Amino acid sequence: MPNAFLVVDDSKLHHQMYNLAFARGTLAGSTVYHATNGREGYTLLAAHPELALVLLDLNMPEMNGLELLARRRTENLHPHIPIVLVTTEGTPEDEARGRAAGAWDYLRKPFQPADIERVVARALERAAPGPT
Amino acid sequence: MAADENAFSELIQDYIVECLPLAEQVGDAFVALERRWKEGDPGDNTLAALAGPLHTVKGNSAMMGIAPAQTVAHALEDICALLTAEPRLRGDEGAALLVSGSGMLIDLVRRAAGGAQPEAAAEFAEQARAFITSAQTGAAASESAGESTERRAGDRRITSRREEAASEPGSVVRVDFRRLDALLEVLGEGMIEQSAVIELYRRLARKVGPSDEVADLDRALLALQKTIKRMEGILMETRLLPASSVFNRFPRLVRDLAHAAKKPVRLVTSGGATPLDKAILDRLGEPLIHLLTNAVVHGIESPEERARAGKPAEATLDLRATSESGRVVIRLSDDGRGLDDASILAKAEALGLEVRASDPEQLRALIFLPGFSTVKEVSSLAGRGVGLDVVATSIRELGGTIEVSSRPGQGVSFTLSLPLTLAILRSLIVEVDRERYAVPLSHVTATVRTEPDTMHQINQKGVALWRGDLIHVADAGELLGTGAPPNGSRRFYVVIGTGARRRGILVDRLIGHQDIVVKSLDPTVGRPEVVSGTTILGDGKVACILDVVRILDQRVPV
Numbered sequence: 001m002p003n004a005f006l007v008v009d010d011s012k013l014h015h016q017m018y019n020l021a022f023a024r025g026t027l028a029g030s031t032v033y034h035a036t037n038g039r040e041g042y043t044l045l046a047a048h049p050e051l052a053l054v055l056l057d058l059n060m061p062e063m064n065g066l067e068l069l070a071r072r073r074t075e076n077l078h079p080h081i082p083i084v085l086v087t088t089e090g091t092p093e094d095e096a097r098g099r100a101a102g103a104w105d106y107l108r109k110p111f112q113p114a115d116i117e118r119v120v121a122r123a124l125e126r127a128a129p130g131p132t
Numbered sequence: 133m134a135a136d137e138n139a140f141s142e143l144i145q146d147y148i149v150e151c152l153p154l155a156e157q158v159g160d161a162f163v164a165l166e167r168r169w170k171e172g173d174p175g176d177n178t179l180a181a182l183a184g185p186l187h188t189v190k191g192n193s194a195m196m197g198i199a200p201a202q203t204v205a206h207a208l209e210d211i212c213a214l215l216t217a218e219p220r221l222r223g224d225e226g227a228a229l230l231v232s233g234s235g236m237l238i239d240l241v242r243r244a245a246g247g248a249q250p251e252a253a254a255e256f257a258e259q260a261r262a263f264i265t266s267a268q269t270g271a272a273a274s275e276s277a278g279e280s281t282e283r284r285a286g287d288r289r290i291t292s293r294r295e296e297a298a299s300e301p302g303s304v305v306r307v308d309f310r311r312l313d314a315l316l317e318v319l320g321e322g323m324i325e326q327s328a329v330i331e332l333y334r335r336l337a338r339k340v341g342p343s344d345e346v347a348d349l350d351r352a353l354l355a356l357q358k359t360i361k362r363m364e365g366i367l368m369e370t371r372l373l374p375a376s377s378v379f380n381r382f383p384r385l386v387r388d389l390a391h392a393a394k395k396p397v398r399l400v401t402s403g404g405a406t407p408l409d410k411a412i413l414d415r416l417g418e419p420l421i422h423l424l425t426n427a428v429v430h431g432i433e434s435p436e437e438r439a440r441a442g443k444p445a446e447a448t449l450d451l452r453a454t455s456e457s458g459r460v461v462i463r464l465s466d467d468g469r470g471l472d473d474a475s476i477l478a479k480a481e482a483l484g485l486e487v488r489a490s491d492p493e494q495l496r497a498l499i500f501l502p503g504f505s506t507v508k509e510v511s512s513l514a515g516r517g518v519g520l521d522v523v524a525t526s527i528r529e530l531g532g533t534i535e536v537s538s539r540p541g542q543g544v545s546f547t548l549s550l551p552l553t554l555a556i557l558r559s560l561i562v563e564v565d566r567e568r569y570a571v572p573l574s575h576v577t578a579t580v581r582t583e584p585d586t587m588h589q590i591n592q593k594g595v596a597l598w599r600g601d602l603i604h605v606a607d608a609g610e611l612l613g614t615g616a617p618p619n620g621s622r623r624f625y626v627v628i629g630t631g632a633r634r635r636g637i638l639v640d641r642l643i644g645h646q647d648i649v650v651k652s653l654d655p656t657v658g659r660p661e662v663v664s665g666t667t668i669l670g671d672g673k674v675a676c677i678l679d680v681v682r683i684l685d686q687r688v689p690v
């Protein structure tokens with residue numbers, strides 16, 4: 001069964017990049033949901049408990065990545081779905097802040113399709129032995 | 133460049149489409165900020181609102197492997213962060229850096245597909261670093277001197293949210309403009325074929341007389357006409373863009389010009405939402421840049437001269453667009469010294485032109501003539517001659533008109549009137565010596581039947597009394613060089629005009645109104661000067677389109 005992913009980013013260009021990345025190699029055939037701001041992303045997250053992974057941009061209008069993570073924690077929404085925070089900010093403080101807010105992993109721009117493949121593989125590995 | 137090795141390089145056009153408006157938004161805002169800081173307004177909200185767009189450009193450039201754009205965007209972010217934290221640093225030096233850096237960023241994004249020069253970007257990053265370092269050293273010094281400053285300079289990120297949501301409704305698609313051009317072309321063919329069918333229908337109806345079938349055909353054709361009309365309307369709408377897409381480039385231009393000329397100038401634009409066909413907008417930038425340059429360089433006085441005239445040191449350029457009865461009017465006014473009528477008159481006399489000094493409008497229209505420009509006297513003419521014939525020609529090629537008005541000591545105002553679209557022209561079809569011609573309806577003021585006692589001859593030139601005014605009436609056959617001498621067949625004259633200028637053209641018959649599809653002329657083919665293009669009429673015959681503006685421009689000796 002193909003895996004489903006959610007991409008939350010306000011840049012249309014990034015959505016196209018994710019489409020390219022999710023169309024190749026082991027990821028071909030994946031279902032990708034797109035949201036252009038945190039609010040939309042949160043709604044899609046709530047609607048799709050089957051998601052294998054969420055790729056979440058940090059800087060966005062209408063609820064940024066950290067705000068989405070905070071709300072998800074408060075409402076304990078689908079805690080089994082790993083969320084990867086994607087950002088251009090590279091400082092260790094930023095990364096720590098993201099992880100503290102509940103991000104499962106941290107992906108730095110610029111990334112390449114292979115990086116997406118890697119992070120997805122790790123997420124699926126993590127999910128496989130655990131309870132569903 | 134690196135973009136070639138990048139896995140996302142096929143998205144380069146999408147990158148430009150997304151990032152160029154953002155870079156331009158940032159650039160415009162910096163130009164505006166520079167002004168506000170001069171006026172003592174800290175502009176906190178503007179600075180904060182730019183964090184989002186800058187960040188997106190930086191991130192996207194990084195993803196595409198376009199390092200120079202990433203470097204410049206990053207340096208701009210750093211300067212913004214510093215200036216956000218240190219309001220006292222908001223001044224000329226910082227503003228100049230932001231303006232030049234964002235100009236570079238716009239350029240880098242625009243030319244991303246062609247590769248960029250990393251040297252300039254690195255140089256700018258170096259300047260930014262130097263500015264930040266010296267500012268921080270200064271801050272440390274003043275802090276140690278006991279002054280309290282907010283300690284946020286170390287936090288590079290501006291965390292406030294974007295004012296503008298970048299999201300759009302999902303029902304928007306991007307289309308290559310050439311496809312819209314192709315669609316218009318096909319629609320044009322359809323319109324020509326439609327008129328052919330209607331022409332045939334009329335002949336058929338005359339031949340067979342009234343019948344149910346003829347009546348049905350009549351109804352069906354009417355429905356078809358309506359549908360094609362609607363199709364045209366929708367297609368035209370999809371080709372429209374707001375005038376602001378051109379106007380937006382100008383604040384930066386005026387700022388740079390004013391800087392270079394050492395004259396404080398404020399550009400005020402309005403009517404940016406006024407829609408215009410993209411094909412026209414694309415060709416409107418150049419002439420407007422020409423006019424703006426002229427205004428700043430020549431029209432506006434030095435601050436000293438303005439002070440002597442009791443004017444505010446800062447000059448105002450007012451650029452506005454409005455929609456007026458199916459056309460778009462763009463007006464550029466300055467509050468400079470105005471045209472020097474005496475010099476224009478002297479120049480006209482030197483060139484052997486016949487002008488009435490008492491008619492300032494006629495006099496000022498001369499500045500659009502070729503030859504009025506390139507000469508030395510340019511500066512004594514308040515510099516108004518520079519390339520204005522070029523401007524007038526490009527506006528005319530767009531089917532537009534340009535007029536100038538001037539009040540000595542108070543400024544000059546140029547008024548451009550443009551059609552909404554280039555391709556389809558509402559026209560009056562007339563017949564002259566058994567040939568048909570199209571007269572653009574936008575310039576037709578009236579059609580008049582020639583009565584024996586309304587036409588007069590003054591100095592062998594025809595004049596007519598029209599609505600209480602004497603207007604010149606020329607013979608169409610003579611204008612077009614049809615060779616056939618006027619033989620009393622001219623039973624109508626068409627009054628054409630722009631602004632206050634009117635002129636009559638004698639024709640044989642009025643055929644009716646028709647939407648015609650403009651076909652451009654092969655430039656290698658000779659043609660009368662007063663023809664601007666051709667079209668194909670319902671009967672398949674080619675008809676010439678009269679160049680009304682050129683006819684009006686022909687000087688009539690009095």
